[in-house]
Amino acid sequence: MPVEVRYASEPTNVKPYDLSDDELLGIGRLIRACAEIEDIINLHLYKLAEITEGAGVMLLGRMSTSARLKLMEAFSTSRSAKARKMFQEAFDNEHYRHVVRCRNTVAHGLLLGVTEDDLIAFQVQDPQGFEAGTLVLSVNAYDHRAFAAFATQAEHIIPQLEEGFGLQESRETRRAKALSPHKKSQPKAKQKAGRERPGRE
Numbered sequence: 008m009p010v011e012v013r014y015a016s017e018p019t020n021v022k023p024y025d026l027s028d029d030e031l032l033g034i035g036r037l038i039r040a041c042a043e044i045e046d047i048i049n050l051h052l053y054k055l056a057e058i059t060e061g062a063g064v065m066l067l068g069r070m071s072t073s074a075r076l077k078l079m080e081a082f083s084t085s086r087s088a089k090a091r092k093m094f095q096e097a098f099d100n101e102h103y104r105h106v107v108r109c110r111n112t113v114a115h116g117l118l119l120g121v122t123e124d125d126l127i128a129f130q131v132q133d134p135q136g137f138e139a140g141t142l143v144l145s146v147n148a149y150d151h152r153a154f155a156a157f158a159t160q161a162e163h164i165i166p167q168l169e170e171g172f173g174l175q176e177s178r179e180t181r182r183a184k185a186l187s188p189h190k191k192s193q194p195k196a197k198q199k200a201g202r203e204r205p206g207r208e
Contacts, residue, residue, distance in 0.1 A: 021128055024120040030127070033154030034113045040161035041110040044168065045072050048079065048098075051172045055082035055090070072107075097168060102160065109157045112147045122148055 026034070052075055053063040067075065076098055083094040097103070116129030126148035133145035169175045 019122045019124070021120040021122055024118070024127060026118070026127070027151075030151060030154055033156075033158050036158035037106075037110050037154055037161055038114055040158055040165060041107065043165050044161065047165070047168045047172065047174060047178070048072060048075055050174050050177060051168075052079045052082070054172070054174075055079060055086065093171060097164075097171065103164070106157050106161050106164070108147070109149065109153065110161070112149075113154065116147065119146065126150060 049063065049067075050060070052067075053060055056063070056078075058066070080091070080094055080099070083090040112129045112131055116131045119128040119130055122128050127150075128146050128148040130146050169178055
């Protein structure tokens with residue numbers, strides 16, 4: 008599905024709308040695919056910086072993905088022209104930006120309803136200025152099929168990034184690791200030796 012960005016030239020009424028199961032499925036797929044892409048971004052950044060994943064987690068903390076991409080661009084540029092080109096092809100393009108914009112919209116935006124031309128509208132925290140003392144926020148609106156289309160696009164990006172950045176093995180290794188118990192979990196009580204004496208009725 009081709010991506011088209013339009014800016015409304017006329018006002019429109021919005022009526023309440025409940026997302027369909029198919030639309031919710033598309034949104035869920037999109038959010039999950041973008042989470043996988045963010046993991047790839049982290050691993051490639053650690054690789055470029057020549058630090059372990061543990062060190063990267065401690066150093067970067069809750070840094071936003073956009074800030075991590077700026078760091079990745081700087082490291083890629085310092086490495087080689089090839090590394091910078093790989094970064095640009097992966098992340099510095101309209102396709103990636105539209106996928107992330109849709110993901111951010113559906114994950115954080117306020118669902119307003121459907122417009123008169125049957126687009127699903129979300130209010131997002133993107134100030135456009137003031138009109139008569141009132142803050143004006145952006146509204147992003149999507150066709151009913153857009154969520155599934157963006158999800159498919161994001162899902163196709165994942166193996167391309169894994170292969171392009173050479174992260175297939177490390178991603179598979181991380182998935183295969185066993186989970187350790189949480190340090191706050193209660194230890195299991197030791198089983199008593201022998202049988203317990205039955206109580207009296």
